[in-house]
Amino acid sequence: MRIVVLAGGIGGARFLRGLKSAAPDADITVIGNTGDDIHLFGLKVCPDLDTVMYTLGGGIHEDQGWGRADESFAVKEELAAYGVGPEWFGLGDRDFATHIVRTQMIGAGYPLSAVTEALCARWQPGVRLLPMTDDRIETHVLIDDPDAPAAEGADEGRPARKAVHFQEYWVRLRASVPAHAVIPVGAEQAKPAPGVLEAIAAADVVLFPPSNPVVSVGTILAVPGVREAIADAGVPVVGLSPIVGDAPVRGMADKVLAAVGVESTAAAVARHYGSGLLDGWLVDTVDAAAVGEVEAAGIRCRAVPLMMTDVEATARMATEALKLAEEVRA
Ligand code: GDP
Ligand code: CA
Numbered sequence: 024m025r026i027v028v029l030a031g032g033i034g035g036a037r038f039l040r041g042l043k044s045a046a047p048d049a050d051i052t053v054i055g056n057t058g059d060d061i062h063l064f065g066l067k068v069c070p071d072l073d074t075v076m077y078t079l080g081g082g083i084h085e086d087q088g089w090g091r092a093d094e095s096f097a098v099k100e101e102l103a104a105y106g107v108g109p110e111w112f113g114l115g116d117r118d119f120a121t122h123i124v125r126t127q128m129i130g131a132g133y134p135l136s137a138v139t140e141a142l143c144a145r146w147q148p149g150v151r152l153l154p155m156t157d158d159r160i161e162t163h164v165l166i167d168d169p170d171a172p173a174a175e176g177a178d179e180g181r182p183a184r185k186a187v188h189f190q191e192y193w194v195r196l197r198a199s200v201p202a203h204a205v206i207p208v209g210a211e212q213a214k215p216a217p218g219v220l221e222a223i224a225a226a227d228v229v230l231f232p233p234s235n236p237v238v239s240v241g242t243i244l245a246v247p248g249v250r251e252a253i254a255d256a257g258v259p260v261v262g263l264s265p266i267v268g269d270a271p272v273r274g275m276a277d278k279v280l281a282a283v284g285v286e287s288t289a290a291a292v293a294r295h296y297g298s299g300l301l302d303g304w305l306v307d308t309v310d311a312a313a314v315g316e317v318e319a320a321g322i323r324c325r326a327v328p329l330m331m332t333d334v335e336a337t338a339r340m341a342t343e344a345l346k347l348a349e350e351v352r353a
Contacts, residue, residue: 025050025222025226026050026052026226027052027053027054027226027228028052028054028230028232029056030053030054030056030075030232031055032070032071032089033273033274034239035056035232036075036077036078036088038230038234038341040078040079040337041331041337041339041340042230042341043150044335045338045345051151053075053151053153054222054223055069056155057072057154057156058189058239059071059162059189059239060160061112061190063122064102064107064114065126066126067122068112068114068122069139073118073121074089076142076152077090079146079148079150080147090118094115094117095115095116096115096116097116109195112194121142124138124142125138125142135154135157135216136157136218139152140152151222153216153218153219153222155246156213156214156215156219156246157216158209158212160213160242160245160246161189161207161209162238162242163186163205164188164204164279165205165282166192167183167200167203168184168185169182171185193238193275201278201281202278202282203282205241207241210247211247213247214247214248215246219252220249220252224256226258227258228258228261228345229260230262231263231301232262232263233329235276236265236295237276237279237280237282238279250300258352259302259303259347259348260303261301261304262293262305263344264304264306264307264329266291266310267330269310289304289306289313290320293306294320298322302348303322303323303324303344303350305326305329305340305343305347306325307326307330310326325347327343
């Protein structure tokens with residue numbers, strides 16, 4: 024069975040660990056989000072690709088869900104001693120090595136897809152990990168800019184706005200201010216990375232893990248051709264809700280959902296993806312009342328436990344997703 028999964032960071036990576044356990048013989052291709060990528064200290068950092076690679080390769084900091092286990096921070100402390108920031112982005116010594124290798128290879132002319140493959144040769148994640156694109160896409164978030172003069176004309180009185188990098192919004196500001204828009208800068212000119220459209224066309228099933236629907240899965244779908252390829256593949260497309268009991272299980276997905284006008288409910292996220300894309304949707308048992316609403320939108324829906332407390336519980340979620348895919352196919 025060939026499975027394609029569109030993954031962000033923590034939610035995607037943890038789901039993939041369960042999927043591998045539930046379907047050990049499946050051929051899994053992961054299309055990873057690169058909209059969160061950021062250049063820091065002259066290095067290219069790909070947080071979501073690395074979270075998938077470290078989680079599946081056994082190097083992840085388990086409690087944190089990102090970065091390396093057994094980490095130390097000597098390089099960051101030395102940089103800080105020179106007054107060189109940003110201090111708000113956590114980069115440990117072990118993690119730095121990954122970004123140095125990646126940046127060196129990109130400097131030598133290799134595309135990100137080839138670099139990712141080279142990094143995965145060490146980590147052996149047991150899936151084929153592809154960046155969504157080799158081109159640069161950077162997610163920006165539009166927020167109020169209290170320091171700028173207020174807008175004039177039609178917008179008079181409304182505070183001026185500015186765009187900040189997604190990491191600045193998420194990590195530095197902790198999504199504490201309203202997001203007015205989420206913009207995948209560069210997406211219109213980007214092309215899917217080699218292998219992405221081919222994997223979708225050859226898939227038996229496409230899964231959306233409980234990743235952030237806006238800044239993880241949404242950004243991947245913004246790469247021209249990807250959404251169309253999934254809709255045209257003619258195979259079941261099944262997703263799992265990252266929203267449980269009307270709130271994200273972890274993180275601040277509600278803030279970026281609000282920016283795109285979507286309520287933080289499992290049913291609203293399903294409708295946001297839409298029946299043109301999604302055939303099946305799993306909601307948590309606490310949201311069982313939402314099943315009817317999702318099915319009324321033309322998406323087959325089941326309520327099952329969706330908390331990824333351990334690999335076994337996550338494997339059961341993956342099994343339910345594959346079961347729903349078979350129902351859709353039939
Ligand atoms: P990020 O890039 O690290 O933010 O990770 P993702 O985009 O892949 O996943 C983030 C989403 O995972 C958040 O919106 C969470 O609500 C969701 N999530 C995290 N843990 C769980 C869980 O145990 N169950 C469910 N259903 N969702 C989860
Ligand atoms: Ca991310």
